[in-house]
Amino acid sequence: MHTPLEPQGASGVGAVDGAGGEQVDQRIAAWRQGDCVVGGDWFLFRTNTKNPLTDDGKAAVAEEAENAETSVRGFAVLTQTCDLVRSCVDRPFAEVSPLVEVNDQVLREIERGRRPNYGFIPGVADRRLVADLDRVMTVEKAVVAVWQRIEGCRTDEDARRFSLALARKRARTAFPDDFVAFARPLMARMSERHDRQSDEGRALRSLREIRVRAAPSWDADAVEVMFWFIRNDDEPAFETQGWEHCLTALPRPQSTSGRFVRVDGVVLTLDDLTARDYVESDPLDLDHLSTRRR
Numbered sequence: 001m002h003t004p005l006e007p008q009g010a011s012g013v014g015a016v017d018g019a020g021g022e023q024v025d026q027r028i029a030a031w032r033q034g035d036c037v038v039g040g041d042w043f044l045f046r047t048n049t050k051n052p053l054t055d056d057g058k059a060a061v062a063e064e065a066e067n068a069e070t071s072v073r074g075f076a077v078l079t080q081t082c083d084l085v086r087s088c089v090d091r092p093f094a095e096v097s098p099l100v101e102v103n104d105q106v107l108r109e110i111e112r113g114r115r116p117n118y119g120f121i122p123g124v125a126d127r128r129l130v131a132d133l134d135r136v137m138t139v140e141k142a143v144v145a146v147w148q149r150i151e152g153c154r155t156d157e158d159a160r161r162f163s164l165a166l167a168r169k170r171a172r173t174a175f176p177d178d179f180v181a182f183a184r185p186l187m188a189r190m191s192e193r194h195d196r197q198s199d200e201g202r203a204l205r206s207l208r209e210i211r212v213r214a215a216p217s218w219d220a221d222a223v224e225v226m227f228w229f230i231r232n233d234d235e236p237a238f239e240t241q242g243w244e245h246c247l248t249a250l251p252r253p254q255s256t257s258g259r260f261v262r263v264d265g266v267v268l269t270l271d272d273l274t275a276r277d278y279v280e281s282d283p284l285d286l287d288h289l290s291t292r293r294r
Contacts, residue, residue: 024088027145032081034152034162036099036124037144038074043098043137045070072098076121076131076152077144078166088141095136096144099129113209116172116285119165123152133169173282176218179225182251182260183212183284189249206231208270211281220259227265228273228281 047057
């Protein structure tokens with residue numbers, strides 16, 4: 001079986017010798033969260049020998065192994081920069097996710113934040129590569145030190161967006177089941193019309209995110225729901241008519257049955273939203289909703 005943690009042949013960098021820590025620290029000092037290595041490599045994971053779920057897991061079991069490997073295009077570093085550059089003597093490990101290739105449409109959806117299980121990385125976007133955030137592997141920093149670094153995030157905004165994508169992956173709101181059913185028709189309409197050449201489609205493409213707040217809380221017997229459609233403030237035109245269509249499609253209050261007794265929506269930019277409104281609301285995925293039981 002291939003040994004996945006040996007120095008990358010494609011890296012063009014020699015192995016770190018026994019001088020150890022200092023050389024690793026020097027070589028890894030330039031690395032930042034979101035940086036990548038591209039080249040044939042292997043992702044290592046543990047499988048259940050009695051119930052393997054993937055082809056690679058089944059192949060490992062056939063060889064009487066518990067650890068499985070799968071070929072990947074490369075890796076993206078997930079570890080925060082401040083931890084990455086700390087001494088490898090004290091902090092010897094780094095987290096990485098494999099890079100996978102997607103088509104142009106999926107790449108655009110990931111860039112817009114519509115697929116939270118992936119991370120958009122500008123430095124490898126021209127190759128249609130993204131980070132598969134469902135898979136995370138721990139490696140020693142000495143492994144990263146022998147990789148050929150590709151700068152993943154070229155600006156502070158790029159770095160901020162990637163960091164937010166990682167946070168969103170781990171901290172997505174689990175909405176009550178009845179709200180998921182309540183909001184699903186709106187989400188389906190927005191997904192369906194997003195790419196249309198219409199006022200509504202152009203309006204939807206100007207979206208930065210959707211946030212929703214429940215008052216007094218998601219667990220209350222009677223809930224008032226507020227949708228904030230936050231648009232990018234650098235759009236050349238504001239599609240007023242298109243947003244009128246979107247707001248008309250908001251789910252209707254359930255005055256005679258159900259908990260959602262009032263529904264409002266407004267289109268605005270981040271500059272228009274108060275800090276309190278932002279922290280008291282939850283992001284709503286455009287393509288699907290996470291659920292929790294009530």
